[in-house]
Amino acid sequence: MPEKYIDLHLHSNASDGTYPPAEVYRRASGAGLSAFALTDHDSLEGYDEIVGQVDADLIELIPAIELSGYWKGEDLHILAYLVDPESPELREKLAQFKTNREKRAEAMVEKNKRNGRPAGDGVCPAGSRSKHYRSPSRRRGINPSGSDKEL
Numbered sequence: 001m002p003e004k005y006i007d008l009h010l011h012s013n014a015s016d017g018t019y020p021p022a023e024v025y026r027r028a029s030g031a032g033l034s035a036f037a038l039t040d041h042d043s044l045e046g047y048d049e050i051v052g053q054v055d056a057d058l059i060e061l062i063p064a065i066e067l068s069g070y071w072k073g074e075d076l077h078i079l080a081y082l083v084d085p086e087s088p089e090l091r092e093k094l095a096q097f098k099t100n101r102e103k104r105a106e107a108m109v110e111k112n113k114r115n116g117r118p119a120g121d122g123v124c125p126a127g128s129r130s131k132h133y134r135s136p137s138r139r140r141g142i143n144p145s146g147s148d149k150e151l
Contacts, residue, residue, distance in 0.1 A: 004034040008062070009079065012038055014046035015066075021046035022053065029059045037064035037081060042097040044085050051085070068097070 011017030012024045019027070021038060024046070028036040036059065040046045047063060054061040063085045069076045083090060112118065 005032065006035040006037075006062075007031075007033055008037045008064070008081065009039050009066075010036055011040055011066075012046035014043050014049070015040035017046075021049040025050045025054060025059075025061070029055075033059055035060035035062055037062040039064045039066040039079055041066050041077075042068050042094060042101070044083075044091075044094060047085060065094075 007028060010024055010028065012019060012021040014021060017024065017040070024038060025036075038046050038050070038061070042065070044063075044065060047061070047065075051061060051063075062081055063083050064079065064081045065083055067078045067080055069078065
């Protein structure tokens with residue numbers, strides 16, 4: 001029996017990955033994987049984008065997500081597999097996460113403006129992850145570690 005490989009922790013640019021979901025799928029398929037999980041942070045948007053494109057005879061797309069949280073003041077990331085992407089309760093929670101993330105990103109921009117620091121590119125797109133906001137600052141050497149605590 002030939003060996004089969006899977007990747008259970010891939011991100012697209014729907015969260016903090018580099019490539020669009022379709023490109024992640026193309027690369028996973030091209031690498032000869034038999035299955036993969038798109039585990040974007042607090043979002044099923046990437047999954048939604050590609051679920052209808054995936055050729056299940058060639059590669060399996062496992063419905064998954066990486067949920068963000070806090071425990072005793074520390075960031076916590078929980079990988080959840082075989083989630084029900086049709087769950088209204090899950091979708092409602094993810095919408096709340098997105099709203100809260102947008103508010104935090106806007107607050108970071110405003111804090112930097114008040115403190116006389118460049119606010120990234122001056123734009124914080126709705127729904128962007130803080131990584132996307134931090135990237136311009138990191139490239140300019142303003143926030144080299146990328147830590148929110150430095151902002």
